[in-house]
Amino acid sequence: MSERHESVELVPDTTVVYVAVSVLLAALTAVLAQLSLPVPGIPVPFSLQPFGVFFAGLLLGPVWGGFTLLLYIVTGLAGAPVFSGGGAGVAYFLGPTGGFLVGFLLAAVVIGAVVHRGIEPRSLTAVSTVTQALALAVGIVVVYAVGVPWFAVVSDISLTAAATAMAPFFPPDVLKAVLTLGAVAGGVEAFDQVR
Amino acid sequence: MLSYEPGATVAHRLDPRSKIGFQIGFAVAAFTVSTLAGLAGVYAVGLGCLLAARLSPVRALRAYWFVLVFLGFGPLFGGLTLGPPWFRVDGALTSLRGVARIVPLLFVSAAFVHSTPVRDTxxxxxxxxxxxxxxxxxxxxxxxxxxxxxxxxxxxxxxxxxxxxxxxxxxxxxxxxxxxxxxxxxxxxxxxxxxxxxxxRCLAYNPTLPALSLSGLDYLVFALSIGLVLVSVLV
Known part of the structure; x- marks a missing residue:
């Protein structure tokens, strides 16, 4: 009789916690991406997707916030219908709105870097609201800085035409950033308990 | 909403790695194609992928309605001008040619999603x-x-x-x-x-994964992917 021995390399506890939070925030981003609130008289739907991006950057910092959005994107690329409108697959990523997905990932990294000023996330109670607001503002700029040129290139239109097409989505995104500041405060206690 | 459905089609039998490789090769071909004949060829391959996965084009397009709406924005805003004549057909047509390259990509992507379990990916x-x-x-x-x-x-x-x-x-x-x-x-x-x-449950970095193996058909798909890239770049 022969015996087989294999060594098991355990994932450190801290990493397990961040992976678990990343998974749930990626799933939340996926759910919110398919949820929009009707606004009477306005044709642009009020999508809740950016909340997931903002939460990831604010709570998890640049590395794990970016990992959260990477998880979200790769889950969609793998075939799970997690993108807006229940979309999935490489074509969605390479399509006209794919730049916004890349922008989301970069925004989560940038928001996390501005707020936490390092790789290790710190408690948001130690970060001023002004810093959080600044981080979200920079995050929105990053999303549009990637998303609009991508839309222009894929659609073969000028940058001005692409910016005009996307302009109606900008004010609601600013409002979402403002609402995030209040909403994330409610989650800080829950997050600190998880850690 | 499109998701994996079990089946025994050619697409279902392929290894996920060869299907991912093919999607990359096909995307390169779709984005570099510049002639009408080339575009027709890309559409033919895209429809062939749907056939290999036994998926109807209508169902594939319906699954990507959100992308199609934004694809429609391209010709619309590409044709709009800030002054008279307010809409230029040539601008809209240029954009239409651009967005037309995306539709066959949707076909290939839909075939992948339909035939590949997330666990395999x-x-x-x-x-x-x-x-x-x-x-x-x-x-x-x-x-x-x-x-x-x-x-x-x-x-x-x-x-x-x-x-x-x-x-x-x-x-x-x-x-x-x-x-x-x-x-x-x-x-x-x-x-x-x-x-x-x-x-x-002692989460480990080395879990037991489902076995993946490349068959002769997978190597053929890899060769086809490389061929697509070469043809699109050289022609």
């Missing part, structure tokens, strides 16, 4: 992406896929509770803020329980 990620990042990415994708329906139910319950308390009468700002805050708290509570469960 997860294994492909962990086989392909090196190191601990690949392992964590694979574990994370599998868990995210499982938790999306759970979080969807949570968010649905939150919306129902808000609605039952007359929340639908509140302002948009108030509704959005409540849904976002409560969804975040509920998700973080779930994350706490998940991390305890993962630690209790």
């Amino acid at each position: 997860r294994a492909a990620i962990q086989h392909t992406v090196p190191g601990k990042l690949g392992q964590l990415l694979g574990i994370g994708v599998a868990l995210t896929f499982r938790f999306v329906p759970v979080v969807r139910t949570d968010v649905g319950r939150i919306r129902e509770a808000i609605s039952a308390r007359g929340g639908d009468e509140r302002t948009l700002r108030d509704r959005a803020s409540r849904i976002a805050r409560l969804s975040l708290v509920r998700s973080l509570q779930r994350a706490g329980r998940l991390s305890v469960a993962l630690r209790a």
Whole structure:
């Protein structure tokens, strides 16, 4: 009789916690991406997707916030219908709105870097609201800085035409950033308990 | 909504790695094609992929309605001008030629989604992406896929509770803020329980993965992918 021995390399506890939070925030981003609130008289739907991006950057910092959005994107690329409108697959990523997905990932990294000023996330109670607001503002700029040129290139239109097409989505995104500041405060206690 | 459906088609039998490789090769071909004949060829290959997965083009297009809406924005805003004549047909046509390249990509992508279980793609990620990042990415994708329906139910319950308390009468700002805050708290509570469960089960970097093996057909698909890239770049 022969015996087989294999060594098991355990994932450190801290990493397990961040992976678990990343998974749930990626799933939340996926759910919110398919949820929009009707606004009477306005044709642009009020999508809740950016909340997931903002939460990831604010709570998890640049590395794990970016990992959260990477998880979200790769889950969609793998075939799970997690993108807006229940979309999935490489074509969605390479399509006209794919730049916004890349922008989301970069925004989560940038928001996390501005707020936490390092790789290790710190408690948001130690970060001023002004810093959080600044981080979200920079995050929105990053999303549009990637998303609009991508839309222009894929659609073969000028940058001005692409910016005009996307302009109606900008004010609601600013409002979402403002609402995030209040909403994330409610989650800080829950997050600190998880850690 | 398009997702994996079990089957015994040619596309179902292929290894996920060869299908991912083909999608990359096909995307390069679709984006570099410049002639009408080339575009027709790309459409033919795209439709062939749907046939290989036994998926109707209508179903594939319906699954990507959101992308199609934004694709429609291209010709519309490409033709608009800030002064007379207000709309230029040549600008719209240029954009239409650009967005036409995306539709066959939707076909190939739909065939992949329809014929590949997420578990196999997860294994492909962990086989392909090196190191601990690949392992964590694979574990994370599998868990995210499982938790999306759970979080969807949570968010649905939150919306129902808000609605039952007359929340639908509140302002948009108030509704959005409540849904976002409560969804975040509920998700973080779930994350706490998940991390305890993962630690209790000794989460490891080297889990048992589903076996993947490349067949002769997979090597043919790899060769086809490389051929597509070469033809599109050289011709």
